Amino acid sequence: MHSHESLQKLDVIAADQLAEHLPAHVIGHLPPGEVIVFTVSDDASDTAAFSARYGFGLEDCANTIVIRYKKDSAEHYAAIVTLGSLRLDINGAVKAHLGAQRLSFAKREVAVEHSGMEFGGITAFGVPDDWRILVDAAVMEREQVVMGAGLRAAKLLLAPAVLRSLRNCEIAALTLAEE
Numbered sequence: 001m002h003s004h005e006s007l008q009k010l011d012v013i014a015a016d017q018l019a020e021h022l023p024a025h026v027i028g029h030l031p032p033g034e035v036i037v038f039t040v041s042d043d044a045s046d047t048a049a050f051s052a053r054y055g056f057g058l059e060d061c062a063n064t065i066v067i068r069y070k071k072d073s074a075e076h077y078a079a080i081v082t083l084g085s086l087r088l089d090i091n092g093a094v095k096a097h098l099g100a101q102r103l104s105f106a107k108r109e110v111a112v113e114h115s116g117m118e119f120g121g122i123t124a125f126g127v128p129d130d131w132r133i134l135v136d137a138a139v140m141e142r143e144q145v146v147m148g149a150g151l152r153a154a155k156l157l158l159a160p161a162v163l164r165s166l167r168n169c170e171i172a173a174l175t176l177a178e179e
Helices: 004-009 015-021 047-054 090-098 108-115 160-165
Strands: 035-039 062-071 074-083 102-105 132-136 145-148 154-158 169-172
Touching (some): 015 035, 062 090, 062 145, 090 102, 090 169, 132 160, 154 160
Parallel strands (some): 132 169
Antiparallel strands (some): 035 154, 062 074, 062 102, 145 154
16 A cells, blocks of 8 residues: 555546546546546656656556457457556467457557547546456455556556446456466
């Protein structure tokens, strides 16, 4: 758990100011009162830089990765939420859980266009309704995690249990064992 000093260093955005900072479709999926939204400088938006600047360990940073996959000869998308400290088992666990014949990381432009979010800030909150959201089981073991907020200039701080409020949320073991 982070000390109150590190939380005080965060530039928290008040609930009534969110519309000025976040995409509307992201705000619409945030459960009121359960997520702290704070601003970050663009140069510290990527996980490693963010971790160093704001004092959150990589194991408390949950990244949302967009996957494109083929199943039943149709193309689908999924958002995978995984900790910055772990490696996804893309061709094993993720592929098996999705029942995918083939899968790949979505191209940057495609991920941005389909999610309506900035690359480097994509979050599971507000992805299209037909996407599956897979959350690695390790994420659920953290006390709290930091996630993207739909754009690079903000982050979300939340208890992982909040992710269960997402309609298409599925929790599964998706990462490789730590070396």
